[in-house]
Amino acid sequence: MTSEAPAREAAGARAGPPLIVLEGVTKIYGAGQAAVHALRGIDLEVERGEFVAIMGPSGSGKSTAMNILGCLDAPTSGYYRFDGHEVGKLTRDQRALLRRNFLGFVFQGYNLLARTSALDNVELPLIYQGIRGAQRRQLALDALARVGLGGRETHDPSELSGGQQQRVAIARAIVGKPEVVLADEPTGNLDTVTSREIMDLLSELNREDGVTILMVTHEPDMAEYAHRIVNFVDGRVESDRPNAHRVA
Numbered sequence: 353m354t355s356e357a358p359a360r361e362a363a364g365a366r367a368g369p370p371l372i373v374l375e376g377v378t379k380i381y382g383a384g385q386a387a388v389h390a391l392r393g394i395d396l397e398v399e400r401g402e403f404v405a406i407m408g409p410s411g412s413g414k415s416t417a418m419n420i421l422g423c424l425d426a427p428t429s430g431y432y433r434f435d436g437h438e439v440g441k442l443t444r445d446q447r448a449l450l451r452r453n454f455l456g457f458v459f460q461g462y463n464l465l466a467r468t469s470a471l472d473n474v475e476l477p478l479i480y481q482g483i484r485g486a487q488r489r490q491l492a493l494d495a496l497a498r499v500g501l502g503g504r505e506t507h508d509p510s511e512l513s514g515g516q517q518q519r520v521a522i523a524r525a526i527v528g529k530p531e532v533v534l535a536d537e538p539t540g541n542l543d544t545v546t547s548r549e550i551m552d553l554l555s556e557l558n559r560e561d562g563v564t565i566l567m568v569t570h571e572p573d574m575a576e577y578a579h580r581i582v583n584f585v586d587g588r589v590e591s592d593r594p595n596a597h598r599v600a
Contacts, residue, residue, distance in 0.1 A: 372398040377430035390416040392587035403558045403565045405575035408584030414568050422534050423451045456525030460537035462517045464509045470520045471505040477528050495523040515546035535567040551577045
């Protein structure tokens, strides 16, 4: 554990082994002279209950790292451990189960199904988990209420504002009660007021529900909601610091 551990625990992380560990992770696309080194030896630990913001310029490797953390891509070398399990040793089906049962995803573009109600969008992950009928419907209703969209269940995305669509996306991410929510530029398409509403919601989920959150953002004021701010530059971690100015 690094010297930053006490600061992380004071900021809200739970005691115990790290939930997520990246060790010497590299990612290379292509080969030979055309090879692109997206990650060049990333070391990163995330404790249970932390809220971590990942920042960096375009091409710094932050989205590549998020894809690896989300089991959407695999490292070229190095190790990714989730709750003590080495992800690289899991079968394809086991990685899919990890993604389905322990991770939730929030994207900049919402990724909602058009002409499909908010309720049906939120139910979708539960269908993949094999949860049936009335239980699935109730869990989706509870998730929508949790993000402040009770009464909007029958609206499809075209009938919702950008902020409301992102709330539906967050409800979909948390409906299965994941350990971790991975948020990739969750406020990138939103105005300042709506962005702060979404960040307040993510902070509340982290603080009250204990959800571990990793968020990619290019906006410093959004990163201020996190316990820690990790800066990527040229495929490396340039800095990893506790956030002394966290927005309450």
